[in-house]
Amino acid sequence: MLDSINWALIAPLLIVQFILAIVALVDLARIHATNGPKWVWVIVILLLNTIGPIIYFIFGRKTT
Amino acid sequence: MIHVEQLTKTFGAQTVVNDVNFTLEPHTATALIGPNGAGKTTTLSMLTGLLSPTSGKIIMPGVTDIRKEIGFLPQYPQFYPWLTALEFTEMAAVLSGLPKKQAKKEAQRVLEFVGLAEAMHKKTATFSGGMKQRLGMAQAIVHKPKLLLLDEPVSALDPVGRREIMELLKQLQEQTTILYSTHILNDAEEMTDQVLFLRGGQLVEQGNLREVHAKYAEPRYLIEFVEQAHAQKFASAWPTAEWKNHIVRLPITEGQPTMTQLLRTLANSPYTVVKVEQEAASLEEIFMKVVER
Amino acid sequence: MNQFTILLRKEFLEAWRSFKFLWMPLLFIILGITDPLMNYYLNDILSSVGNMPEGTVIQLPDLQPADILMASTGQFQLIGLAVFAVSVAGMMSRERQNGTVTLLYVRPLSYTALFLSKFIMALFLGCLSAVAGYGASMYYTALLYGSVNAIDFMKMLGTYCLWLLFVTAVCLMFSAMLKTGAAIAISVILFPVGLLLDTMIGQFWHVSPHKLGNYGVMLLTEASPYYGKTLALTCLLALIAIIIGIVFAKRKSITTAI
Numbered sequence A: 001m002l003d004s005i006n007w008a009l010i011a012p013l014l015i016v017q018f019i020l021a022i023v024a025l026v027d028l029a030r031i032h033a034t035n036g037p038k039w040v041w042v043i044v045i046l047l048l049n050t051i052g053p054i055i056y057f058i059f060g061r062k063t064t
Numbered sequence B: 001m002i003h004v005e006q007l008t009k010t011f012g013a014q015t016v017v018n019d020v021n022f023t024l025e026p027h028t029a030t031a032l033i034g035p036n037g038a039g040k041t042t043t044l045s046m047l048t049g050l051l052s053p054t055s056g057k058i059i060m061p062g063v064t065d066i067r068k069e070i071g072f073l074p075q076y077p078q079f080y081p082w083l084t085a086l087e088f089t090e091m092a093a094v095l096s097g098l099p100k101k102q103a104k105k106e107a108q109r110v111l112e113f114v115g116l117a118e119a120m121h122k123k124t125a126t127f128s129g130g131m132k133q134r135l136g137m138a139q140a141i142v143h144k145p146k147l148l149l150l151d152e153p154v155s156a157l158d159p160v161g162r163r164e165i166m167e168l169l170k171q172l173q174e175q176t177t178i179l180y181s182t183h184i185l186n187d188a189e190e191m192t193d194q195v196l197f198l199r200g201g202q203l204v205e206q207g208n209l210r211e212v213h214a215k216y217a218e219p220r221y222l223i224e225f226v227e228q229a230h231a232q233k234f235a236s237a238w239p240t241a242e243w244k245n246h247i248v249r250l251p252i253t254e255g256q257p258t259m260t261q262l263l264r265t266l267a268n269s270p271y272t273v274v275k276v277e278q279e280a281a282s283l284e285e286i287f288m289k290v291v292e293r
Numbered sequence C: 001m002n003q004f005t006i007l008l009r010k011e012f013l014e015a016w017r018s019f020k021f022l023w024m025p026l027l028f029i030i031l032g033i034t035d036p037l038m039n040y041y042l043n044d045i046l047s048s049v050g051n052m053p054e055g056t057v058i059q060l061p062d063l064q065p066a067d068i069l070m071a072s073t074g075q076f077q078l079i080g081l082a083v084f085a086v087s088v089a090g091m092m093s094r095e096r097q098n099g100t101v102t103l104l105y106v107r108p109l110s111y112t113a114l115f116l117s118k119f120i121m122a123l124f125l126g127c128l129s130a131v132a133g134y135g136a137s138m139y140y141t142a143l144l145y146g147s148v149n150a151i152d153f154m155k156m157l158g159t160y161c162l163w164l165l166f167v168t169a170v171c172l173m174f175s176a177m178l179k180t181g182a183a184i185a186i187s188v189i190l191f192p193v194g195l196l197l198d199t200m201i202g203q204f205w206h207v208s209p210h211k212l213g214n215y216g217v218m219l220l221t222e223a224s225p226y227y228g229k230t231l232a233l234t235c236l237l238a239l240i241a242i243i244i245g246i247v248f249a250k251r252k253s254i255t256t257a258i
Helices: A009-028 A038-048 A051-062 B040-048 B085-095 B100-113 B129-141 B159-172 B185-188 B207-216 B228-236 B258-269 B283-292 C004-017 C018-042 C041-051 C065-089 C093-098 C110-142 C150-177 C178-205 C209-218 C227-255
Strands: B003-010 B014-024 B029-032 B056-057 B069-071 B147-153 B177-182 B193-197 B202-208 B220-225 B243-244 B248-249 B273-280
Touching: A009 A038, A009 A051, A009 C018, A009 C110, A038 A051, A051 C018, A051 C065, B014 B193, B014 B202, B029 B040, B029 B069, B029 B185, B040 B069, B040 B147, B040 B177, B069 B129, B069 B185, B069 B220, B085 B129, B085 C004, B100 B129, B100 B248, B100 C004, B129 B147, B129 B159, B129 C209, B147 C209, B159 B177, B159 B185, B177 B185, B193 B207, B193 B283, B202 B283, B207 B283, B220 B243, B220 B258, B228 B243, B228 B248, B248 C004, B258 B273, B258 C004, B273 C093, C004 C018, C018 C065, C018 C110, C065 C110, C065 C150, C065 C178, C093 C150, C093 C227, C110 C150, C110 C227, C150 C178, C150 C209, C150 C227, C178 C209, C209 C227
Parallel strands: B029 B177, B029 B193, B069 B147, B147 B177
Antiparallel strands: B003 B014, B003 B056, B193 B202, B220 B248, B220 B273, B243 B248
């Protein structure tokens, strides 16, 4: 059944999710400090699709 | 000229600042000295307008909005990490009322003055403690305030950083009036016209640095011996003498003994002396005395 | 005016440099794509995961473009709005708590300029996200289900932005009043949770700001008779929240960390 899926439709979703994860990782690499260890955030961003990067952006970044 | 009259601040049942009165003359530096919890930061906060006094007044003749005329450097200044030093200082200048064009120019000028010429385009997140203190200084003076308030400006710095900030402050003293709190009294001694000793929210001593020195100076001789035993023996002959290791301290009361008398006594003794000098209480000792009284 | 411009610049620099303008719209795009795609492939998904007997045909309702946009709105209102509300609710309180705003408060600062600079930035971010999200949803819907009237779509989008204006004003007001934790808690209860409650028991009333999003989508098919009233009430409440927010921005300035 999966062959019938039109990848041209799915691909943009995957690409956007990929960009989101990349943006989060770039931000993580550049930021001076995070709430909690950085490596944990790498795992969160990579393993949790969409939610991971968002959680990082909301709770991971230190603001001072 | 700034008059502070009967300034009092209470938080609930606790009186943190109690009936404080003083005057700051133009182009003078005043040190606010006191142990932790004496009310230094609260006093400064009231002068900035961040806290309103429970009672009492802060008067700056001819000034309607006091916030326009003050610059403030908190003990631990916090900056927006994603702004550059220049962007932040420029914003500070505009918020203090400078027109936009002038704000940028002034921001550049003060950042060069505090030694951040190289770093002014870097984000403050990358700044060290010393650089943040300099930036804090820059934002406090960018609008040329009539009164510069600094809360423990050098306490968190290493000796080199401390020296540099003190040098900056000395230069600023010519342009503005400075009130700063500190507990590093060596620095205070160097750049102070007036001292205010604060203890438990009250001013326990205040005045011209020289007057305070004269009042509490307690002149004495310092005699250093080669042999510890000699020092001990010498000290035992003088009831008022204090002996510690190789050193004896002999208070001078009403000019007695004179230096000549002391030297003669030493010359006639079998002890070998390294040095004899007259010393007076440092601000630190005066502070301990006043505060623990 | 000078104060407002410089504070607005600061807010935009912050949002830009912390990638907010990138990740929040991306989230809404993902949310917007999900529903058209999911519904389109629902049959395939069900038959590949479900233990259906051979030859079962599931009769799915015949979905119209407006139904899909309604489903996407549901996604924005739950996940997207929660994320947005949490990020707005910290904007003022966090700066007081970490002391960054102290150096602004010691100046002759206009609290109106301070509040409005944050409000405008947050509103811009919200609208940008909504446009991106609805744009993505509409694109997929048009591809898979058919199109809707362009003017009606714009009206719907505009309505959703007005709802976000209300959300921004209220969240920022709580941020001006309370500590970050409390402001976030109230914002989440008031918006994502409030919307759930409104769907569950909201049939007893017709006019509440929480209904505005759905009324907006209904413009595509059959406009609600309560649309105008709801819109007016929402704008009025937003204005009140802004005024209260400015008052509290000033009143709470003494709580800033020194």
